[in-house]
């Protein structure tokens with residue numbers, strides 16, 4: 001249980017202190033909700049002793065940071081994670097093991113981002129915020145926006161994409177949704193936590209241009225557009241300094257350039273110093289490990305930001321101002337999440353609406369990668385379907401690391417396929433493979449699967465990745481999981497062999513789960529249709545069955561490039577993943593994902609932004625409103641989108657820019673806008689876009705600023721990064 005303090009004491013203290021009503025009124029009108037209580041905060045800080053202030057700067061239990069009882073300042077209560085409120089920890093690390101802490105298990109970040117639907121991102125956030133509120137949390141530790149630099153990163157499933165613009169947009173919607181419920185979001189992990197290997201110590205060596213153009217923009221947008229209340233610096237080092245005390249990231253960028261007014265909360269156990277952290281690092285030190293290795297009753301006061309701060313400030317009284325700044329940022333968030341009033345909306349949990357939203361996100365986030373001869377939706381000639389693969393019956397919510405959720409329920413693909421298609425078709429099931437430590441074929445299971453396929457008209461193979469072997473949440477046998485990267489770009493348990501065989505004997509449809517795909521092999525060419533599901537949440541099975549039956553028309557788009565082989569990814573081609581144990585050099589610079597593949601003309605299996613529908617769309621008629629623009633101007637244009645097929649459906653119209661003549665090497669495509677549009681069959685809609693001058697700029701490290709070069713730019717509009725239908729040229733004067 002968290003300690004609760006009486007708000008009345010605090011109100012009495014406010015009344016006892018004097019601050020002018022007119023200042024208060026002015027503050028109330030501040031657009032940034034974090035800035036509406038500065039005078040109250042001034043008064044409060046004046047009342048606090050150094051020891052009391054320091055209580056706020058570190059954990060007071062596994063998921064709370066400290067309060068001050070004497071002044072009615074409560075603890076802040078945090079919870080994982082990005083796609084559902086995690087089950088309850090006690091004040092120490094152990095789980096409470098109660099039956100009342102289940103939650104809505106939403107599709108994970110990668111599936112959410114594949115919807116390319118910002119409004120859905122907002123609704124997703126409201127569900128998470130509402131459930132966090134019902135569970136008496138103040139801050140939910142998400143969204144995760146780290147860039148997908150390699151398919152091997154164990155946490156890609158929690159993250160969103162290889163593209164910084166898409167990540168920032170989807171995160172901002174999510175954050176606004178969470179915060180509409182009176183709860184704070186916490187965007188993480190700032191920054192370059194793009195691998196789990198040696199995450200606690202690895203030093204990511206990244207050029208300033210790559211940081212500014214690739215690794216920082218999602219955080220910038222989360223702050224500027226999403227108005228996020230808190231941020232979590234990453235475990236790793238960037239350019240020689242731990243993120244939690246990194247002067248460039250924390251002071252120059254976060255607090256000065258981004259003008260961030262909220263709290264930086266350390267990742268758990270990620271603080272390494274008192275002085276550096278006090279002067280320019282995180283505001284709150286979280287974790288249970290440092291002071292006491294056993295995690296049992298850690299002495300939180302001995303954390304780096306505990307008693308050592310008191311000692312340091314006593315030696316250097318002028319450092320107290322740094323303590324005050326941190327306390328100010330913490331109190332701002334406390335006011336914004338209504339710790340001192342009762343103005344939070346009512347929270348709700350596990351409602352029908354929440355579960356429906358989980359389904360909706362899955363329906364829009366599952367990506368149809370291929371559909372030869374329109375094998376999908378399933379037609380009436382089919383009599384028997386063989387569902388094969390362990391992921392047809394697996395449940396994923398409780399695994400993966402800190403983002404684990406105790407789902408109220410999780411519908412498996414097989415359950416949903418039987419329910420949705422069972423009346424029409426005979427459904428037989430064979431497991432095909434079994435997660436096993438040896439990573440081997442299990443001959444009996446393979447035989448059973450081949451027999452099932454022989455009896456069926458079509459195979460629906462449900463496989464791909466899983467988080468970890470059952471019961472191996474933090475152990476050796478982990479794949480899409482925290483704390484460990486994948487060791488191979490091949491699906492585990494020799495699935496490739498089975499898929500190759502199955503796809504040769506019967507028409508096969510593959511449904512792939514995971515935070516990444518796998519290398520190209522025969523089965524990819526043989527398989528008639530492929531659905532990439534990511535981790536589609538508690539209603540994922542339903543969404544898969546509805547897409548197979550045609551009840552739902554797929555509209556997801558890939559948020560990362562699927563390359564033919566591992567060494568095609570630039571970080572691997574250069575031998576720079578996961579580094580040498582000490583450093584990882586980001587030598588590919590800004591050429592990450594499609595920025596690299598498109599610029600170098602390298603073939604890929606499925607490109608960024610790709611995703612099919614059961615209908616077809618035409619994007620036509622690009623009309624720039626102005627062909628020239630200048631510094632304070634925008635580029636405005638319209639395009640028409642028509643549903644030219646036989647079904648209602650949705651298309652994601654993607655806008656990329658290309659700088660035709662540049663002093664520096666720039667990618668041939670950079671995503672700068674997108675819109676998802678729902679069209680009835682035969683319907684046309686005109687979409688308007690507006691790009692500000694920022695959309696055309698690059699980071700100039702010499703000038704240490706963003707530069708838009710005079711000259712021509714192409715605006716490329718299409719339905720994926722490689723399927724560009726319309727181009728217009730505009731000139732920056």
Ligand code: BGC
Pocket residue numbers: 080081141188267268402
């Ligand atoms: C993870 C964070 C998480 C924290 C608290 C860390 O291990 O990196 O993402 O929020 O634990 O569980």
